[in-house]
Amino acid sequence: MASVSEASVAAATDQLRRDQSVAKNLFFGEIVEENLFPYPRMRERDREMLGAMVDAIEDFLKDKHADLKQWDRDAHQPEEFIQALREMGLFGLIIPEAHGGLELSNAAYARVLAQTSGHDSSVSLTIGAHSSIGMKGVLLFGNDEQKARYLPRLATGELIAAFCLTESGAGSDAASVRTRATANEDGSWTLSGEKIWITNGGIAGLYTVFARTDTPTGKMTAFIVDADAAGVSHGPHEDKMGIRASSTTTVAFADVRVPAENVLGEVGKGFKVAMAILNNGRTGLGGGAVGGMKALIRLATQQAKDRKQFDRPIAEFGLVREKIAQMSIDCFAAESAVWMVAHYIDSGCTDYSVEAAISKVFASDAIQRAAHEALQIAAGNGFMREFPYEQITRDSRILSIFEGTNEILRLYIALSGLKDVGTGLSGLRSALGDIFNNPIKGFGVLSEYAGRRAREATGIGTDKIVRELHPRLRKAAQVYEKYVVELSTASDQLLRKYGKGIAEQQYQQKRVADIAIDLFVGLCVLSRADALVAAGDAHADSAVAIAEIFSKQARRRMFRNARAMDRNEDPASDQLAGMILEQGRYPWDVI
Numbered sequence: 001m002a003s004v005s006e007a008s009v010a011a012a013t014d015q016l017r018r019d020q021s022v023a024k025n026l027f028f029g030e031i032v033e034e035n036l037f038p039y040p041r042m043r044e045r046d047r048e049m050l051g052a053m054v055d056a057i058e059d060f061l062k063d064k065h066a067d068l069k070q071w072d073r074d075a076h077q078p079e080e081f082i083q084a085l086r087e088m089g090l091f092g093l094i095i096p097e098a099h100g101g102l103e104l105s106n107a108a109y110a111r112v113l114a115q116t117s118g119h120d121s122s123v124s125l126t127i128g129a130h131s132s133i134g135m136k137g138v139l140l141f142g143n144d145e146q147k148a149r150y151l152p153r154l155a156t157g158e159l160i161a162a163f164c165l166t167e168s169g170a171g172s173d174a175a176s177v178r179t180r181a182t183a184n185e186d187g188s189w190t191l192s193g194e195k196i197w198i199t200n201g202g203i204a205g206l207y208t209v210f211a212r213t214d215t216p217t218g219k220m221t222a223f224i225v226d227a228d229a230a231g232v233s234h235g236p237h238e239d240k241m242g243i244r245a246s247s248t249t250t251v252a253f254a255d256v257r258v259p260a261e262n263v264l265g266e267v268g269k270g271f272k273v274a275m276a277i278l279n280n281g282r283t284g285l286g287g288g289a290v291g292g293m294k295a296l297i298r299l300a301t302q303q304a305k306d307r308k309q310f311d312r313p314i315a316e317f318g319l320v321r322e323k324i325a326q327m328s329i330d331c332f333a334a335e336s337a338v339w340m341v342a343h344y345i346d347s348g349c350t351d352y353s354v355e356a357a358i359s360k361v362f363a364s365d366a367i368q369r370a371a372h373e374a375l376q377i378a379a380g381n382g383f384m385r386e387f388p389y390e391q392i393t394r395d396s397r398i399l400s401i402f403e404g405t406n407e408i409l410r411l412y413i414a415l416s417g418l419k420d421v422g423t424g425l426s427g428l429r430s431a432l433g434d435i436f437n438n439p440i441k442g443f444g445v446l447s448e449y450a451g452r453r454a455r456e457a458t459g460i461g462t463d464k465i466v467r468e469l470h471p472r473l474r475k476a477a478q479v480y481e482k483y484v485v486e487l488s489t490a491s492d493q494l495l496r497k498y499g500k501g502i503a504e505q506q507y508q509q510k511r512v513a514d515i516a517i518d519l520f521v522g523l524c525v526l527s528r529a530d531a532l533v534a535a536g537d538a539h540a541d542s543a544v545a546i547a548e549i550f551s552k553q554a555r556r557r558m559f560r561n562a563r564a565m566d567r568n569e570d571p572a573s574d575q576l577a578g579m580i581l582e583q584g585r586y587p588w589d590v591i
């Protein structure tokens with residue numbers, strides 16, 4: 001008989017609608033309950049393996065804080081330390097056992113990165129850039145021969161991997177890479193160009209490289225390139241603001257011959273390969289952010305209890321308590337969303353890129369707020385390099401920049417959702433046009449559309465979460481039930497107002513994205529709190545309180561965002577930016 005936990009994993013997995021995106025459905029006013037409830041539990045095998053692993057990581061890193069701090073200052077990770085990471089199996093976390101890895105799920109992998117990030121982000125980056133993006137292409141798109149050739153050495157860390165997409169002229173606009181791959185007569189390719197800011201660039205033995213190969217099917221192709229191939233070189237370790245010990249370098253390809261068998265995926269489909277890798281890897285970054293937040297909460301709690309001012313521990317002051325509570329709410333929310341997305345990936349869901357973007361944006365914003373507040377609680381001490389706050393503040397800053405900036409990801413969230421609504425609207429338009437030719441088809445679409453509009457207009461039939469929830473959670477659920485309709489209405493209105501021009505309306509896109517973020521993260525929080533109540537968890541009551549508080553905070557944000565779609569100062573703000581940009585400076589002074 002399956003254990004309780006295995007049974008609940010099975011229950012959460014069996015009913016999944018794998019082809020459905022929860023986030024995209026929100027734009028239609030729908031909550032795909034089957035993909036949200038019950039909150040998934042980690043698989044038994046992963047839990048068993050994690051138990052031993054987390055302890056080993058803890059034992060290994062807990063006494064290394066002085067070294068880790070020194071390596072941050074020196075901007076260097078010693079080879080002996082990387083060797084120790086290899087020996088702990090940390091480069092083979094997600095590689096199948098058949099190829100010598102530990103075959104952890106995405107959920108368990110993210111939990112390992114949470115553990116390492118609690119000590120040092122550069123450690124997480126060395127492991128994470130290898131697994132999340134560097135060698136993920138071989139895992140997702142490699143053929144049997146490529147897997148057999150590379151995965152065993154990637155699993156041991158004999159080969160460390162790096163992901164080479166960014167170039168000086170191709171940052172957010174990744175499709176515009178200039179590194180060129182020219183086809184040779186014998187089927188091999190010649191690569192030339194330079195990549196910048198490549199994590200693990202200086203220590204990698206394998207590069208996943210994206211190069212321009214203009215073909216009828218697309219402009220980019222992915223290649224596996226051995227670091228010791230003639231013509232491959234890397235620049236010096238970059239002197240960075242944060243994650244200083246993590247290797248970041250340029251990687252240059254000077255007429256590098258790449259054999260035909262090293263094409264990853266299909267020729268011309270490299271952009272798809274790159275995006276699939278990044279989407280699949282986002283939970284690693286999210287897990288790291290959650291681990292960092294847990295460390296910050298531990299530090300801030302200790303500091304608040306130890307530090308006395310006005311004859312009282314500062315932990316007694318409301319403005320300090322407010323920060324501790326908010327950090328905990330943010331951490332619980334980020335954790336709930338990140339592990340929900342990991343569950344989608346592990347369960348074979350096919351459409352999770354918007355949820356992955358949401359979890360990355362939320363978790364990376366949240367850890368930066370937490371770092372700011374923890375440093376503020378430590379105040380003067382927080383500012384001193386003797387304490388860990390300043391390093392965590394510097395280290396966490398990168399999270400909203402790489403693997404897609406949070407601006408680009410917000411636009412992606414909004415436009416992905418709106419695109420499907422737009423398709424629905426044009427479907428409606430063509431159905432209307434079709435009414436006289438094909439009334440049945442036309443009326444089918446119309447009645448579905450009219451039904452949705454009636455639900456939106458009256459609020460009747462919008463009771464979307466049918467589960468029995470704790471009474472306090474029921475109220476929180478009503479917030480999401482209401483605002484999912486608001487999102488759908490707003491999407492509809494924006495598309496009617498701007499049509500295709502919505503692509504240029506970034507202020508509006510941000511509002512739409514922020515509502516979608518609040519809805520998806522809030523629903524994950526709700527589901528997790530519900531599961532903790534059902535399991536009789538010792539802290540279930542506090543989890544319910546978090547779900548309650550989050551829903552109220554989210555409601556206020558969603559209300560503001562929804563209202564600002566009509567009432568805003570966008571044109572004035574845009575005009576002001578235009579004037580300042582033209583001047584190239586702030587033109588006022590008090591002299």
Ligand SMILES: Cc1cc2nc3c(=O)[nH]c(=O)nc-3n(C[C@H](O)[C@H](O)[C@H](O)COP(=O)(O)OP(=O)(O)OC[C@H]3O[C@@H](n4cnc5c(N)ncnc54)[C@H](O)[C@@H]3O)c2cc1C
Nearest residue numbers: 163164165166171172197198199401402403404405407408
């Ligand atoms: C430490 C570090 C490690 C990295 N590791 C890797 C790696 O391993 N592999 C790799 O390939 N890359 C890596 N990168 C590169 C990283 O992914 C890019 O920095 C990132 O994609 C952003 O590109 P950019 O810095 O050129 O910013 P830009 O694209 O120039 O953007 C500048 C600003 O403009 C905004 N912006 C840009 N376009 C738009 C738009 N259309 N609408 C609204 N706003 C917009 C951005 O959000 C940003 O705020 C790394 C970077 C750093 C700093």
